[in-house]
Amino acid sequence: MPEAEQAAALLTTLRTVNEAANWVSAVAFEQGVPREYELRKHTYAELKSRGLGAQAAQHTIKKVRDAYTTLKANIRAGNLGRPGSKRRRKAESKPVAFRSEAAQPYDDRCLSWQYDAQTVSIWTTAGRIRDVRFLCSADGLKMLREHRQGESDLVERDGVFYLIATCEVPERKSYEPDGFIGVDLGIVNIATTSTGYQAAGRDLNRHRKRHGALRTKLQRKGTKSAKRLLKKRNRRERRHVSNTNHIIAKTIVTEAERTSAGIALEDLGGIRQRVRLRKPQRVTLHSWAFAQLGEFIAYKARRAGVPVVHVDPAYTSQMCRECGHVDKKNRVDQALFICRNCGVVAHADRNSSHNIAQRGAMVWNAGRESRVPATP
DSSP states (O other): OOOHHHHHHHHHHHHHHHHHHHHHHHHHHHTTSOOHHHHHHHHHHHHHHTTOOHHHHHHHHHHHHHHHHHHHHHHHHTTTOSTTOHHHHHHHSSOOOOOTTOOEEEOTTTEEEETTTTEEEEOOTTOOEEEEEOOOOHHHHHHHHHHEEEEEEEEEETTEEEEEEEEOOOOOOOOOOSSEEEEEEOSSEEEEETTSOEEEOHHHHHHHHHHHHHHHHHHHHOOHHHHHHHHHHHHHHHHHHHHHHHHHHHHHHHHHHHTTOEEEEEOOTTHHHHOOOOHHHHHHHHTOOHHHHHHHHHHHHHHHTOOEEEEOOTTTTTBOTTTOOBOGGGBOSSSEEEOTTTOOEEEHHHHHHHHHHHHHHHHHHHHSOOOSOOOO
8 A cells, every 4th residue: 555656656666577578588698598507697787787786786687587487387397389389389489588576575674574563564666664554354353474585576567556465374284085076067056065055057147148248359359459458458357257166165175174074076177178069158167267266266265175086077976975886877967967777866966066075985995004903
C-alpha cells in the first residue's frame, strides 16, 4: 500500500531492472548463455553504471540466467514442440524478453520487514524508501513472522503492487491412516469422494464457457485494448479456477484429518495424450485443471500430516465396488452405474471413488514396512 511518491519509485525501479534484464539477456544470448559467474563479468559493471545497487545487479543477472535454465528445461521436455517446429524455432532464435512489470527478487539486504508496524523498507533506484505499508490477513502475518525464508518478489499488476514472500512451513509427521478416502476427479463433477462429498463443476464450466465466448470476440477484434483486456480476463479466469480448487482441496483434506484417514488420488498424468475426443470436447479437456487440484490436495495434506497415495485409474469407472466385475456396459451414462453381474445401482462417480479408496489401501499396505518378526 505505497503512497503516491513511493509507488512512482517502485514502478520506476521495476521498469529499470527489467530493462536492464533485457540487456543482460541479449548479452547472454550473444555469448552463448555462459554460466552465471561468467555472465557477471560481462554485465555487472554496466548494471552498476545504470543505477542498480550491488544486490539488485546480482539478482538481475541471476534472474536472466534462471530464465535461460527454464527455457532449456522446457525445450528438453518437449514443451515447446518438436525440433524444427515454429514455436521452438521462435524461442531459440532470440533472447529471452522480460515484461516491464515482471517480478524482481529482493533478499534481506535490500528488503526488511517490520511486522508490528506492517511496513517494509525497500531498495529502489531513487534510494531506499522506508515505512511502505503492506496489507495481509492475520493468518498471513502470522505465517510471515514464523516461516518467511529467503527472497521476496516485487510485482506490479494492474496498478497494484504485491510482495510475494517465500514461506517454508514444516511438514507434520504423517499418521497411520484408518482407511482411505478415494477422490474421483472429473469435469462434470470436479471431485467426488467416497465419504459423500461432491464438488459439482456446473458453475465453473459455465464460468469458463462465458469467458471463452468473450475471448473469441476479443481475439476477433485484435486491437491493443482488446489484447490488454484479454490478458486481464485470462488472469481473472485463472484466479477463479485456483480459488475453486483451493476450496475443494481444503474440504477434502479437512475431512481426512478429522477422520484420521488417508487420501487416494488418481494418477492422471498423460491423460490428454491418451484420450481421443471430438473437436468441441477438446477445449473442455485441455482446460481441466486436475493437476492443480491434485497439487493443492497434496501440499495441504503434507501440512496436516495426512498420508496421500496415487493409484492407477484404469477401469475404476467400469468396475463394481461390490463384486469387482469389470464391464464397459456397467457405466450406463455419465452419472449412472449399473453392475451387469450383481445388479448394484450407484452414482458412477461415487462408485469410482470407492474403487479408488480400495486401491489406495492396497498401495499403502504394499509399501508399508512389514511387522512380522524375522525368522531366527
